[in-house]
Structures are given as structure tokens and as C-alpha cells.
Amino acid sequence: MCDKFFDFAGKKVAIDVNKLTYTKAFLSERTQFQGDIPSLKPPIPGSEGCHGTEKVLRRGFVCADCGCCNRRLFWNRWFCENRGFTLDATMQPYPDHVLEEEAAKFDGLMSRRRRQNAVNRGSAVSDLVEEAESAGDTTDRSISDKQMTEDSEVDESDIDEDDSDMAGAGQSKKNTNGTLESTVRESPSEVALDNGEVDLLATRLNRKVIRLMQNLSFGRYTARQYFLPDIDGNIIGSLTLFTSNPQINAMANGPNDLYRQLELLDIGLRRNPAAIVGHKLEGLTRHFQQNFGARYKFGVSVQSKGFDEAPEVILRALHRLRWAGQSAVKATTQMLTGRDCGPNAPPTETKDFNELLALGFMEDDRINYHDDGEKELGPTVAALSLGSPSVMRFRPKIKSGLGEFVAKRSNGKFFMDVLEVPMKHGDMMVMHGPAIQQLYEYAVEPMGGRRFSLTCRHIDPEKMASDEDRQDAAVKGAIPEYSHSFAYNGDI
Numbered sequence: 321m322c323d324k325f326f327d328f329a330g331k332k333v334a335i336d337v338n339k340l341t342y343t344k345a346f347l348s349e350r351t352q353f354q355g356d357i358p359s360l361k362p363p364i365p366g367s368e369g370c371h372g373t374e375k376v377l378r379r380g381f382v383c384a385d386c387g388c389c390n391r392r393l394f395w396n397r398w399f400c401e402n403r404g405f406t407l408d409a410t411m412q413p414y415p416d417h418v419l420e421e422e423a424a425k426f427d428g429l430m431s432r433r434r435r436q437n438a439v440n441r442g443s444a445v446s447d448l449v450e451e452a453e454s455a456g457d458t459t460d461r462s463i464s465d466k467q468m469t470e471d472s473e474v475d476e477s478d479i480d481e482d483d484s485d486m487a488g489a490g491q492s493k494k495n496t497n498g499t500l501e502s503t504v505r506e507s508p509s510e511v512a513l514d515n516g517e518v519d520l521l522a523t524r525l526n527r528k529v530i531r532l533m534q535n536l537s538f539g540r541y542t543a544r545q546y547f548l549p550d551i552d553g554n555i556i557g558s559l560t561l562f563t564s565n566p567q568i569n570a571m572a573n574g575p576n577d578l579y580r581q582l583e584l585l586d587i588g589l590r591r592n593p594a595a596i597v598g599h600k601l602e603g604l605t606r607h608f609q610q611n612f613g614a615r616y617k618f619g620v621s622v623q624s625k626g627f628d629e630a631p632e633v634i635l636r637a638l639h640r641l642r643w644a645g646q647s648a649v650k651a652t653t654q655m656l657t658g659r660d661c662g663p664n665a666p667p668t669e670t671k672d673f674n675e676l677l678a679l680g681f682m683e684d685d686r687i688n689y690h691d692d693g694e695k696e697l698g699p700t701v702a703a704l705s706l707g708s709p710s711v712m713r714f715r716p717k718i719k720s721g722l723g724e725f726v727a728k729r730s731n732g733k734f735f736m737d738v739l740e741v742p743m744k745h746g747d748m749m750v751m752h753g754p755a756i757q758q759l760y761e762y763a764v765e766p767m768g769g770r771r772f773s774l775t776c777r778h779i780d781p782e783k784m785a786s787d788e789d790r791q792d793a794a795v796k797g798a799i800p801e802y803s804h805s806f807a808y809n810g811d812i
């Protein structure tokens with residue numbers, strides 16, 4: 321015991337340690353601390369070793385100025401909602417080799433899912449339903465990182481049995497390079513009920529619900545078209561997947577160029593409020609958005625710029641999607657000619673797109689089940705996928721009555737997917753038929769670190785709520801004359 325701290329009042333022995341008092345000198349000691357005091361504010365995440373869309377960067381940050389915690393609102397900058405502090409967070413180009421690794425893992429995973437889900441075993445379809453019912457329906461919905469890793473470890477022995485069966489079935493074959501070639505049907509009307517046809521694309525396909533489908537080719541793309549029915553078996557619309565390839569992707573102004581331009585440009589992508597808006601617990605969308613053209617009013621209020629303000633990359637995508645939309649609708653109409661599809665038959669024509677919604681997905685972002693069923697929307701929706709691969713899933717809504725054909729949870733409220741398809745870099749998807757949006761819903765789950773999607777719609781001015789909206793749509797949705805030189809026909 322030291323007399324610098326404790327006052328022993330002159331005593332040398334018999335000190336009661338439970339009754340010590342501090343000295344006055346110790347209590348009034350005020351020497352300043354001489355060492356370095358570390359900041360308790362964590363640094364803004366990122367920069368070193370980061371390319372810009374890692375999970376750690378999408379979570380938020382502590383403002384270097386005011387010390388408050390903030391959400392990651394903007395795609396390429398940090399912004400403090402408290403005092404307006406802004407810091408540039410421009411992306412590094414997403415490395416080519418990472419994109420290639422993601423694509424390879426994804427292919428392995430999709431191949432395995434196709435086999436596990438017995439996509440090409442017609443007789444196993446009913447077993448599949450039973451299997452899923454007993455599994456409680458959630459077993460293979462979303463794909464974990466672990467699965468991505470495990471599934472990527474595909475070796476020679478892990479070749480998709482169904483795919484190799486297909487060569488025998490005459491629909492497709494593996495060429496000597498091991499890539500798949502599809503036998504393209506020139507005339508859709510040759511195909512009637514397609515229940516037994518081998519499917520090279522889907523990784524889940526409930527053939528009790530989706531019984532009509534066809535292979536097509538459009539320009540340099542191969543495509544697969546699925547026809548979705550209502551409860552009476554009437555076709556209410558189609559989903560067309562345009563599969564890109566390295567040749568298409570590498571063309572000037574093709575998907576590779578579009579992806580790289582979107583990475584560099586600030587097109588205005590941001591997260592918008594999606595839940596308990598305005599409240600301190602407000603939730604933001606999981607992905608980043610920027611609308612172009614007519615305002616698209618859905619659950620989330622997204623900022624919109626006119627097409628006259630849109631960068632070239634957006635207008636090029638718009639023209640590509642116009643072509644895809646028109647091609648898919650033409651093929652749908654050809655296929656359904658002469659078939660009575662009842663009151664919810666898809667229209668034989670599409671309507672020109674006047675809107676494009678750009679979405680940016682960082683690592684772990686996704687878009688949950690939803691529909692594009694707003695009353696102002698035209699019959700066709702077309703989307704272009706760029707960058708990391710993703711999976712698109714369709715399931716019937718409860719009100720469709722299609723529950724009897726799909727497995728459901730014991731509480732009866734959750735339906736199984738009837739269709740799951742991959743969407744890779746450069747692929748396009750077209751949904752046609754407004755009743756699809758009423759009876760089905762879909763989700764998109766990216767499987768990698770950086771993806772963009774560009775989705776076009778027609779927003780019908782006649783169904784808009786006010787004259788102001790109509791005028792706004794007329795101005796913002798007008799496609800600039802100069803951009804017609806970007807028109808796309810599938811070959812360039």
C-alpha cells in the first residue's frame with residue numbers, strides 16, 4: 321500500500337484495508353493524458369481491396385463529419401442524411417475473372433438443380449410435388465453461398481444426366497466442345513402440347529402447370545418460351561428467355577460494353593423507402609433504382625428522368641428490349657393462333673415501351689416475389705440482365721387456384737415455384753400477357769457481387785390518374801429522335 325494514494329494518518333501498523341481513504345493529493349491530481357487517443361468512429365468502409373459492391377459496403381457507415389450512423393442510400397457515393405456530408409464511392413470495374421468464376425459456379429449449380437428438380441423426367445413430376453410437399457416447401461428456394469461453393473465443385477462425374485439424355489431425345493446435343501446446341505424450331509405452330517419435351521434451360525419446371533413451351537431463335541439469340549395457364553388450362557401469357565452467348569456479349573455496344581458503361585456512369589441509382597416510410601425505422605429497398613421515361617408508380621416511389629436526359633447506355637438497352645419484346649410477342653401470337661385461350665388471352669400485339677427501370681444489385685441484394693400488375697401497365701415487360709448471374713422464380717398466387725398442382729406449406733399460404741430459370745449476363749426476358757401479373761408472381765435472386773437489370777414497360781397514359789401525370793409521361797417517355805440510330809435487330 322502506497323502513501324501516494326492512501327492516507328494512513330501517521331499509522332504504521334494495524335491498518336484496516338476495508339477502511340482506507342485516498343489522500344487529498346491523489347484525489348486532486350489532474351495531469352493530462354499524454355498518449356494518442358484513438359477515434360471511436362470507424363473509418364468509412366472499403367477502398368482497400370474492395371471493388372465497390374461488397375456486402376460490407378452496402379450496410380452503411382458512420383459519418384466522418386458528425387459521427388452519426390447512416391444507411392447506404394446511393395450507388396456510388398456515401399451520403400450523410402444528418403448533415404449532408406458526401407463522399408465519392410465510385411466503383412472499380414468488377415473484375416473479369418470474378419465474373420467468369422461466378423458464371424462457372426452458377427452453371428454447376430444450375431445443372432445440379434435441374435437434375436435434383438427432375439426437370440426432364442416427365443414421369444417424376446408428380447413425385448416431385450410429393451417430395452416438395454413432404455419437405456415443407458422451403459428446401460430449395462433460395463440458394464445459399466454454401467451451396468454456390470459446393471455446387472461449383474463440379475467434376476467430370478458431375479455432368480448433368482438430363483442434359484446427356486437430351487442428345488438421345490433429339491432436341492439438343494452436346495457438341496465436341498461440350499457446349500449445348502439446341503435444335504431450333506423454325507415454326508412455332510408445329511409444336512402442340514410440349515409436356516414431354518426436354519428442357520435445357522429451366523432448373524425447376526412443373527409440367528402439370530406449364531405444358532406448352534417452345535425453342536426459338538431470334539437473330540443471334542436462342543430462346544425458350546414458356547406459356548403460363550390459368551386454372552382452366554387457358555394460356556394467359558408467355559415468358560420468353562433470350563439466351564446470350566460470348567459472341568453477342570462481346571459485340572460493340574453489346575452487353576459487355578453496356579455493363580462497363582453502367583459501372584462508370586452515375587445514372588442516379590439509389591435505394592428508396594419501401595417500408596414504414598417516413599418513420600425512424602423506415603426500411604429501404606434491397607436494391608438501387610433509377611427510372612427513365614414515364615413515371616412508374618408501384619409500391620416504391622422511384623425518381624424518374626426523361627429519356628431525353630438518359631445516357632446512351634440506357635437508350636441502347638431500350639432499343640434492344642423493344643426488339644426482344646416485339647419478337648417474343650410475335651412468336652407468342654403465332655403459337656396461339658387458332659387456339660381458344662378464353663377471356664384472359666394475351667393480346668396479339670404489344671405496345672411501345674415508354675419506361676425503363678434500371679436496377680443495381682450489390683452483393684446479397686435481391687428482389688422478392690412481386691408482380692408488375694399495376695393497372696396502368698401495358699401487356700409486355702422486358703428485361704436485360706447484365707453482370708453477375710441470377711435466378712428468376714415464378715409461382716402462382718393463391719387466388720389463381722393453381723394450388724392443387726403445386727406443393728404448399730401446411731398453413732396453405734405459400735406456393736411452390738412452378739418455373740425457375742437462370743438469367744445470365746446479356747440474357748433478356750420478356751413477359752407477355754397482363755393476366756400473368758394477376759395470377760403469378762416472381763422473384764429475382766442474383767448470385768454474385770454486381771448485377772444490373774434494365775426493365776422496360778408501357779405505362780398507358782389513358783389509365784394515368786391525372787392530366788399532370790399524362791403530360792409528364794408524354795414529355796419524359798418520348799424516345800429521342802437521335803436514338804433511333806441505336807435500333808437493334810438481333811444481328812448487330
Ligand SMILES: O=C(O)CCC(=O)C(=O)O
Binds near residue numbers: 679687692704764
Ligand atoms: O432484376 C430483374 O431482372 C427483374 C427486375 C424486376 O423484377 C422488376 O423490375 O420488376
